[in-house]
Amino acid sequence: MWSKNKLTEILKIxxxxxxxxMSGASTPALVAAVSNAGGLGSLGAAQMSPxxxxxxxxxxxxxxxxPFAVNLFVPENNNKPSKEMINHANxxxxxxxxxxxxxxxxxxxxxxxxxxxxxxxxxxxKVPIFSFTFGIMSAEIIKQVKDKKIIVIGTxxxxxxxxxxxxxxxxxxxxxxxxxxxHRGSAADTQIEGALIGGMALIPQIVDHVNIxxxxxxxxxxxxxIAAALVLGASAVQMGTAFLTCRESGIHQQYREKLLASxxxxxxxxxxxxxxxxxxxxxxxxxxxxxHQESILPHPWQRxxxxxxxxxxxxxxxxxxxxxxxxxxxxxxxxxxxSDLISKLIEEVNKVIKNF
Amino acid sequence: MWSKNKLTEILKIxxxxxxxxMSGASTPALVAAVSNAGGLGSLGAAQMSPxxxxxxxxxxxxxxxxPFAVNLFVPENNNKPSKEMINHANxxxxxxxxxxxxxxxxxxxxxxxxxxxxxxxxxxxKVPIFSFTFGIMSAEIIKQVKDKKIIVIGTxxxxxxxxxxxxxxxxxxxxxxxxxxxHRGSAADTQIEGALIGGMALIPQIVDHVNIxxxxxxxxxxxxxIAAALVLGASAVQMGTAFLTCRESGIHQQYREKLLASxxxxxxxxxxxxxxxxxxxxxxxxxxxxxHQESILPHPWQRxxxxxxxxxxxxxxxxxxxxxxxxxxxxxxxxxxxSDLISKLIEEVNKVIKNF
Numbered sequence: 001m002w003s004k005n006k007l008t009e010i011l012k013i014x015x016x017x018x019x020x021x022m023s024g025a026s027t028p029a030l031v032a033a034v035s036n037a038g039g040l041g042s043l044g045a046a047q048m049s050p051x052x053x054x055x056x057x058x059x060x061x062x063x064x065x066x067p068f069a070v071n072l073f074v075p076e077n078n079n080k081p082s083k084e085m086i087n088h089a090n091x092x093x094x095x096x097x098x099x100x101x102x103x104x105x106x107x108x109x110x111x112x113x114x115x116x117x118x119x120x121x122x123x124x125x126k127v128p129i130f131s132f133t134f135g136i137m138s139a140e141i142i143k144q145v146k147d148k149k150i151i152v153i154g155t156x157x158x159x160x161x162x163x164x165x166x167x168x169x170x171x172x173x174x175x176x177x178x179x180x181x182x183h184r185g186s187a188a189d190t191q192i193e194g195a196l197i198g199g200m201a202l203i204p205q206i207v208d209h210v211n212i213x214x215x216x217x218x219x220x221x222x223x224x225x226i227a228a229a230l231v232l233g234a235s236a237v238q239m240g241t242a243f244l245t246c247r248e249s250g251i252h253q254q255y256r257e258k259l260l261a262s263x264x265x266x267x268x269x270x271x272x273x274x275x276x277x278x279x280x281x282x283x284x285x286x287x288x289x290x291x292h293q294e295s296i297l298p299h300p301w302q303r304x305x306x307x308x309x310x311x312x313x314x315x316x317x318x319x320x321x322x323x324x325x326x327x328x329x330x331x332x333x334x335x336x337x338x339s340d341l342i343s344k345l346i347e348e349v350n351k352v353i354k355n356f
Numbered sequence: 357m358w359s360k361n362k363l364t365e366i367l368k369i370x371x372x373x374x375x376x377x378m379s380g381a382s383t384p385a386l387v388a389a390v391s392n393a394g395g396l397g398s399l400g401a402a403q404m405s406p407x408x409x410x411x412x413x414x415x416x417x418x419x420x421x422x423p424f425a426v427n428l429f430v431p432e433n434n435n436k437p438s439k440e441m442i443n444h445a446n447x448x449x450x451x452x453x454x455x456x457x458x459x460x461x462x463x464x465x466x467x468x469x470x471x472x473x474x475x476x477x478x479x480x481x482k483v484p485i486f487s488f489t490f491g492i493m494s495a496e497i498i499k500q501v502k503d504k505k506i507i508v509i510g511t512x513x514x515x516x517x518x519x520x521x522x523x524x525x526x527x528x529x530x531x532x533x534x535x536x537x538x539h540r541g542s543a544a545d546t547q548i549e550g551a552l553i554g555g556m557a558l559i560p561q562i563v564d565h566v567n568i569x570x571x572x573x574x575x576x577x578x579x580x581x582i583a584a585a586l587v588l589g590a591s592a593v594q595m596g597t598a599f600l601t602c603r604e605s606g607i608h609q610q611y612r613e614k615l616l617a618s619x620x621x622x623x624x625x626x627x628x629x630x631x632x633x634x635x636x637x638x639x640x641x642x643x644x645x646x647x648h649q650e651s652i653l654p655h656p657w658q659r660x661x662x663x664x665x666x667x668x669x670x671x672x673x674x675x676x677x678x679x680x681x682x683x684x685x686x687x688x689x690x691x692x693x694x695s696d697l698i699s700k701l702i703e704e705v706n707k708v709i710k711n712f
Contacts (some may be wrong), residue, residue: 002712158619158620158621159619159620159621159687160619160621177554177556178534178552178554179553179554179556179557190621191621193624193625194620194621194622194623194624194638195621196534196552197535197620197621197684198533198534198535198554198555198556198574198575198684199554199555199556200533200535200554200555200556200572200574200575200576200581200584200585200685201535201574201575201577201620201683201684201685202575202620202684204577204578204580204581204685204688205619205620205685205687205688208688216556218554218556218557219554219556219557219558220556221557221560222560224560224587224588224589225556225560225588227584227587227712228556228584228585228587228588229556229584230712231580231583231584231587231708231712232580232581232584233580263514263515263516263561264514264515264550264553264557264558264561265514265515265516265546265547265550265551265553266550267550268549268550269549282550327557328553328554328557328558329556329557329560329561331515331561332560332561332564352587353712356358356583356586356587356709356712
């Protein structure tokens with residue numbers, strides 16, 4: 001039976017289908033709907049305050065009795081950039097602010113809470129599963145989390161990262177192919193040029209090099225993709241973009257329409273929104289920032305500095321200046337409920353197997 | 357039966373496994389060994405003179421009675437660069453020539469034969485299958501080839517290219533994922549940033565948009581990859597890197613060793629060797645040329661200008677200055693004969709199916 005293996009046993013889920021954590025899009029309603037349908041819902045909590053995280057967890061728990069995951073980013077040690085760097089970055093970004101008619105050269109304001117405060121909520125609430133992105137979390141933190149009987153999932157974009165994650169004690173590894181939408185989960189020392197590895201190459205190589213279950217992500221949109229990931233050696237799939245257009249997803253209408261109208265050539269990798277490589281639908285912001293790469297602050301500072309642009313563009317429904325994270329197969333998106341999507345995926349995998 | 361479908365019927369082969377055309381590596385011995393084992397061997401003839409192509413075809417025919425393919429590049433209309441451009445390109449390349457102790461600033465010499473002369477050999481010899489790379493060949497040429505009852509295979513890196521190829525009348529499309537080693541098969545007007553699409557995303561999207569059989573390529577190295585490509589909707593696979601380390605392959609020992617010692621992070625895309633994006637194992641030439649991108653001549657002129665460097669580096673066994681094309685899963689390479697590789701691949705696919 002394709003749907004049962006060590007990974008589904010560890011996560012206590014019926015089907016090896018994980019909804020990827022996505023800031024903003026992964027509402028408690030979406031997370032709970034996926035978990036109720038037998039998959040695993042994940043809350044993208046990296047941008048949320050400790051209170052927001054706690055409230056979301058309470059809400060998820062009111063909607064499902066099944067396991068779910070909460071995702072955070074590995075904290076980075078990038079010092080606050082100098083005043084000169086901030087001024088230069090603002091000078092470039094002001095051209096977009098003018099077009100959006102918002103205040104120029106705002107202060108660089110970090111988030112008013114720390115990673116440790118976010119993590120404490122996860123520990124206190126004893127969420128069933130904790131996942132993280134951006135490389136390698138320290139073995140100490142992993143131990144702290146596992147001591148609470150919380151299952152830990154790390155994200156790797158290369159075999160080297162997967163082996164490092166295994167050493168720190170994570171239970172499961174996400175193998176993130178270059179097809180994936182949203183942020184590259186790379187560790188800080190990984191070079192992007194060598195770490196954009198397509199799933200067909202990445203999944204079997206990671207599977208061959210670790211002894212813990214591997215979850216495939218990147219470009220998986222339907223039963224064909226799930227079956228392919230499983231035959232490549234993965235024990236499950238993590239799907240993000242496929243859930244973005246679900247009814248329960250928290251994205252706005254213009255973004256949804258762009259996904260549904262996209263082609264395989266629609267996305268780009270850019271550092272311009274956050275300071276880290278992220279895949280999204282191409283637009284004017286991404287194109288124009290190409291010639292200003294030297295102005296980009298390191299993550300998460302660029303993200304803090306573009307927050308006003310993102311927020312204004314979203315309010316003004318301006319798809320040319322807002323981030324629209326997307327994988328490379330968004331043309332296969334469906335507008336349907338999360339539970340219907342999961343039913344269809346299961347049906348499709350069974351059909352693929354039968355026809356093989 | 358997974359090994360029989362419309363594509364194997366069109367190509368008259370026993371197994372849907374195609375050895376990708378690779379200049380230099382795809383010797384007549386390799387091509388014939390693959391075809392004799394029930395796959396399809398392909399001669400990478402784009403850099404060969406009409407006489408060399410004819411002699412290779414005669415040799416292949418003396419070694420196998422089974423079908424085989426010959427591959428050429430779609431000719432490009434890039435005019436010869438100006439004297440200033442050539443001088444500037446040479447100025448940069450001379451730093452490598454000095455290290456190799458060869459003549460500086462050589463003349464830019466084009467190949468002493470034309471595409472039409474190459475194509476004529478294919479028509480005259482009535483090779484069973486003609487494949488081409490670099491986008492869209494004109495419908496006129498396709499018709500000319502098909503009139504000789506030659507099967508035609510085109511290469512697409514995006515859904516748009518696949519649809520254009522179908523319109524020109526090709527019989528089969530190769531869907532080249534971003535994992536693939538060697539040259540990107542992109543059409544001249546395709547933007548590389550949007551056209552590096554991983555197989556998990558590319559294959560199902562192309563399959564959904566064309567009505568002719570699709571062959572998957574990129575990062576496919578074993579039975580897992582073949583099974584994955586087939587469940588994604590492909591009718592066959594084209595494998596290049598997997599055949600590079602076969603005994604019959606024409607690559608030199610240092611290159612072979614680099615492939616066998618590689619990891620998933622070893623490759624880079626570069627225009628520095630030929631003027632077109634090509635994936636190969638990273639080395640000093642690729643790294644140092646990164647800061648001289650403005651000096652690179654359009655394909656095929658950069659290729660003509662670096663010919664002396666490539667040739668000297670190869671003679672001197674200097675892996676830092678020679679091209680070593682490779683896909684993203686070369687760590688899965690095996691040192692065996694081509695017929696043993698095909699037997700193993702078939703065995704592996706059957707095992708994958710049984711365990712699913």
